[in-house]
Amino acid sequence: MKQRLGDLSRLHAHAGPLENITKTVLEQHLDLHSAEWSPAYRKKVYASYRSFFQWARKRKLIAQNPSRGLETVRVPRYLPRPAPEDVVLDAFDKASTVEAAMLCLGATQGLRRSEIATAHPAQRDGMSLRVLGKGSKERVVPLDSLTLSLLEQLESEQGCDDYYFRGRFGGHVHPATVYKWLKKHLGTGWSTHNLRHRAASHGLRETHDLRGVQELLGHASLATTQIYTEVSTEQLASIVTANSLRTKVIERRLSQTLLNTNVPATITDAEVQQAMRVLAHHLSLVQSG
The missing domain is CATH 1.10.443.10 (Intergrase catalytic core)
Structure with missing residues (x-):
């Protein structure tokens, strides 16, 4: 309640009597303070003005509601910062x-x-x-x-x-x-x-x-x-790493290369696939380093 009264007092000091407040005047007042207000506080101020002017319009204290059509304030999402x-x-x-x-x-x-x-x-x-x-x-x-x-x-x-x-x-x-x-x-x-x-x-x-x-x-x-x-950026990075196609791409290209190369008949397909997986893993580690 104190915050809303403060919002209306600032507007009155800027614009004067209620009948003088048009949408243009209201927007000018908001622009004056846009740099000093955080998005979260600006959203509260907009809500104060919308509520007040809706009330004033219902009681026919004003002919038009100057807060209609005001932009929607979007508040960025901030991850909490717990003290370590x-x-x-x-x-x-x-x-x-x-x-x-x-x-x-x-x-x-x-x-x-x-x-x-x-x-x-x-x-x-x-x-x-x-x-x-x-x-x-x-x-x-x-x-x-x-x-x-x-x-x-x-x-x-x-x-x-x-x-x-x-x-x-x-x-x-x-x-x-x-x-x-x-x-x-x-x-x-x-x-x-x-x-x-x-x-x-x-x-x-x-x-x-x-x-x-x-x-x-x-x-x-x-x-x-x-x-x-909410998970941290580091947690997201580990998930992305786990989801990465990098190792699979290396493994696929190795497979294509080896399958086009003559290998001893004593080596089974399963052994070839296992060797490719090991090599792909090591190549991935080398490239990431």
Whole structure:
């Protein structure tokens, strides 16, 4: 809701009253910001304007809907980048108790930084933690022994009446603080979201439980979780290599050559075929090297 109000406020500042906004004016406004907006954010902005102008048209506040015919924003598919195990372990070794607990909740339970920031002892029931996620949707995530021991240590040191991760002036830390503290230890190129990617990718690889990982991460759609089943470029390369016609082509050409050559009668056809396969394999290795 805040994002949509912000989108409409920017449009109002650019175009003025509602009756002044034509399709041309709307497109000019969008063009002004196209360089600074990512495709994913631009898609959200377009959706905000379409919803608003459809509402305004239904209530006859405008004669024409200026958002009709706007281009469709296509968001490129990005493969997740899970934080590597050595990066996560190095960060854990450098972290304080508070930071280590944050890191574990991100890398093991797959919590978002906003969910980490608002974690509270009252939400813990034994080895489970209630999490308030996107859209105020609640889910329960299990705690492993390491994360549990860190949270229990914080409870012992700080008490259980306030958040695990406390702000300087009361309440909980800001999600940006979680990001900042963990990024300091994770290093360049890695952040809290890469910890969440790690939880999803590692969980899927170990359990193959797509539905379970969806529940753990709090994804509203299974399609969101399915991006973690995407294979890497290296995996695709190995599949292509396995599918390659290269060895078969070499084997076929050797076969054609040898069958047109006189061979001793003592050598059977099966032995010839076996020799060709061995030679084809070695030639393939030589050429690939």
